[in-house]
Amino acid sequence: MEMAGAAEADTPSHEPVRTGRSNTILLPIVGVLFAYLLYRFLRPRLRRGLRLDRHVPFPSGASLPAWLRRRAPSGSAVLPYFAPIADRLGALPYLGPFADRLPHGGGAHALVTFPGGEALSVATILEAPGEVVAKSAHSTLYRAAVRSGEAAVLLRFVRPACAVAAEEAYAAARRVGAVSHPNLVPLRAVYVGPRGEKLLVHPFYAAGSLHRFLQEGIEESHRWSIVCNLSLGIAKGLDHLHTGLDKPMVHGNLKTSNVLxxxxxxxxxxxxGLYLLLSPAAAQEMLEASAAQGYKAPELVKMRDATCESDVYSLGVVLLELLAQKERADDDGRPNPRDILLPASFKNLVLERKISDAFSSDLARHCKRSGKEKSLNAFFELATACCSPSPSLRPSTRQVLKRLEEIAR
Known part of the structure; x- marks a missing residue:
């Protein structure tokens, strides 16, 4: 027994060793977790992750429409916290002055500005707090706050795999940047990064897209004067692209979501002109998405073959949407019978002598009360003429504009 007790006393205990090993593993994990949580807590406050209602003043007399506001407890309109664009794009972490992170000589040639964007710089663009507002197969849209010139901008990040080479992108951007018209969204600047990424800078418009305006069922969308004003603005902008430039520019992807x-x-x-900055494969994918939504002209097979006539077809579909105005789906999730906006659907209604079924019921009532029923029918006839299967039978944008001016009187 004494020998056994002595043997046990001589045997070293492994418990302290196990405890030391556990501490060695757990302490670094706890430290890293604490540092990460502290970083996540402090980053919005230290790197301009500020609320837009404090740093994005709207022009005098302008404000966010009520249907776009999200109310804070205090009752003021508040937009969410933004993260810097450089982080969104997977750029290098913040390690001191931004200029130190640019490729040698890249800052001077990476950014090209156009009228209205002279105050922009690479640093102000990439360090701007931004929030994703839309995505597509080829690009992502960010709403961002910058501290120069315009307080809020819309940034389009074109993925490197979907974009053309740098020199071709600059040439296309210069062509788009030279366009100026009250009914066209201007291009303020274009940035080409060291990995081939492209950023296009545009003004930000608070009220969103025409598509959203029609979908929300806003009372103003059923007013005949608003419908005429919107259609005239779209026709004027498209006509400027086709006839107001030294070299006509085809839009290539006109639809209600691309009208702000x-x-x-x-x-x-x-x-x-966005397709000019996209690779052939990405441009074709954009065309296929347009076809699925009903905006593609039947003769258009490849995006590079887009013409003014195919633009007019898309314009006709947009005009039909202004008349029909999509309604929300039924409770069972199925779309309403009148929620199909393809020209073929309207053609069937004409053949069945059910033209009135094509119109928004609220818009039809408004036109009847104001004595604009004939104008409504003339508008419908013009829209269907734009959607003629034969490109040669479609009116030009100049003819469409003239006819719309007559209808709106």
């Missing part, structure tokens, strides 16, 4: 509105419901066409 300001607080006064003045429209501006966006994304014109």
């Amino acid at each position: 509105l300001d607080a006064n419901y003045e429209c501006r066409i966006s994304d014109y």
Whole structure:
């Protein structure tokens, strides 16, 4: 027994060793977790992750439309916290002055500005707090706050795999940047990064897109005067692209989601010439998405073959949407019978002598009360003429604009 007790006393205990090993493993994990949580807590406060209602003043007399506001407990309109664009794009972590992170000589040639964007710089663009507002197969849209010139901008990040080479992108951007018209969204600047990423800078319009305006069922969308004003603005913008430039520019992807509105419901066409900055594969994918939504002209097979006539077809579909105005789906999730906006659907209604079924019921009532029923029918006839299967039978944008002016009187 004494020998056994002595043997046990001589045997070293492994318990302290196990405890030391556990501490060695757990302490670094706890430290890293604490540092990460502290970083997440402090970053919005230290790196301009501020609320837009404090740092993005809207022009005098303008404000966010009520249907776009999200109320804070205090009752003021508040937009969410933004993260810097450089973080969104997967750029290098913040390690001192931004200029130190630029490739040698890249800062001077990476950014090209156009009228209205002279005050922009690479640093102000990439360090701007931004929030994703839309995504597509080829690009991502960010709403961002910068501290120069315009307080809020819309940034389009074109993925490197979907974009053309740098020199071709600069050439296309210069062509788009030279366009100026009240009904077209201007290009303020273009940035090409060291990995081939492209950022296009546009003004930000608070009221969103025409598509959203129609979907929300806003009372103003059923007013005949608003419908006429919107259609005239779209026609003027498209006509300028086709006839107002030294070399006509085809839009290539006209649809209601590419028509932006300001607080006064003045429209501006966006994304014109965007296909010029995309690779053939990405441009074709954009065309296929347009076809699925009913905006593609039947003769258009490849995006590079887009013409003014195919733009007019898309314009006709947009005009039909202004008349029909999509309604929300039924409770069972199925779309309403009148929620199909393809020209073929309208053609069937004409053949069945059910033209009135094509119109928004609220818009039809408004026109009847104001004595504009004939104008409504003339508008419908013009829209269907734009959607003629034969390109040669479609009116030009100049003819469409003239006819719309007559209808709106």
